[in-house]
Amino acid sequence: MAEADPVIEPQTAEEVQVEQQEPATPKRRCMRLALMLSIPLLLIAGAGIYWLGLQGKVSTDNAYIQQDKVSVSAEVGGKIIEVLVAEGDEVEAGQLLFRIDPEPYQLQIAQADAAIASAQANVIALQNDSDLTGVDISAAREDIAFAQAKFERIKALWDRGFSTKADYDAAEHAMTQAREQLKQAQARQTEARARLARGSAVPGENPQIAAAKAQKASAELALRRTEVRAPIAGVVAQADRLQPGQQVVSNLPVLTLVSETTTYVEANFKETDLADMQPGQRARIEFDAYPDLELTGHVHSIGAGTGSEFSVLPAQNATGNWVKVTQRVPVRIAVDEQSPRRLIAGLSTEVTVYTNDDAKD
Incomplete structure (x- = not known):
């Protein structure tokens, strides 16, 4: 006859409670303590590493590709x-x-040519005018000589009593009139010479012709x-x-x-990031459009004013409800290497400047 299976007697409630109340082993207590201490230490170490990683550099994502x-x-x-x-x-x-x-400007050139021809014709006419040649002056002088001789004959007769007062006055008036005609002829000659004069502004050329030529040059420039x-x-x-x-x-x-030959980045850094920044420091440029692209550059120049200073409507801070706002200063970042991808004006970038680097010469 086979042996009977052993019978396992169930534990009583008191025995179970006693087992649960047994103290934990020392090894388990050490593991629990180490776990509790490691989590804060890891957080402190991570924060320290992150803080150290931020030293010596400043970054901004308020930066954009610019091109002339x-x-x-x-x-x-x-x-x-x-x-x-x-x-x-x-x-x-x-x-x-x-x-x-x-076509309109070709017509202006034709009008200018006509003005030149007209000015040249006027100059020729003035050169042949009797006022300029002195013919009227010669005639006036002959009239004066004739009137003077007639006056002297009448005066001699008047002195001897053989002439009337009317004849004497008429002869005197004719002589005076002849002298005035000479003065008028001389004045007309001076005026004619003035019209043909060549001023110092346009030496060697009549002003009328020079003006017409300038009109033509202006029309030719407009045509070009x-x-x-x-x-x-x-x-x-x-x-x-x-x-x-x-x-x-x-x-x-x-x-x-x-112009794609003058590509640069305009990065707007906080004013609190500028303490150690100076031209020549190395920079890293990353692009939102090309996540796998990273270019090197350097600080070319730091702006002469904040963005709000050059805005169309600058902020007026002299008010009772003024709130201090950290200002942004534009910093120009020169790109030092040729990009394998096309850089488009206005693309968003992220710029990191290494302020612990010595500035380049």
Whole structure:
């Protein structure tokens, strides 16, 4: 007969309570104490490492890519007849961008040519005028000589009693009148010479002809300006108004050229971050658009005023409810290396400046 299975007697409630009240072993107590102490120590160590990592550098994410921009406008007004570029095109300095209708300015040149011809004809006429040649002066002098001789004969007769008072007065009046005509002829000759004079401002040329030539030069300049060319090399932007048939107003921008050769970062640092910052210090540039891109640069210059100082409406702090606000100062960061990705004006960046570095020369 097989042996019977052993019977396990259940523990009583008193025995279970006694087991639960048994004291923990020393090893378990040490582990619990070590765990309680390690958590604060780890937090303190992490805070210390983080604090040490912040020393010697300042960062801001209030930073943006900047590139030189030139607003292009026509120096003369008129209708656009030809457009040779479009939004996003890359152009070289001096490249033709668009043309304005040249016909009005060609007509101005024709009018200027006519004015030159008219001025030249006037000069020729003045040179041949009797007032300038002295013919009237010679005639006036002969009249004076004749009137003088007649007066002397009448006077001699008057002295001997053979002439009337009326004849004497008429002869005297004729002599006086002849002298006045000489003065008038001389004045007209002086005026004619003045009209032909060549002033010191335009030596060697008659003022009328010089004025007409200046008018033509102005018309030719306006005609040349109907061809609008790129002042710098760059990328065409904001060219939505550049359409054939569009009426252009002089000096009103119609497009913008963005130069990609002058890329820099404008970082707006808190005024409390500037204590150890100086031009030449090394900088790291990170881009929101390109998370895997990191470029090196250096502090080029620190702004001469805060952003609010140069705003259109500067803040007026002389009020009773004034609240102190930490100001931002624009710092220009030069990019020291060529970017493998295209840098677009206005891109958001994060800039870190290492203030413990010695400034570059």
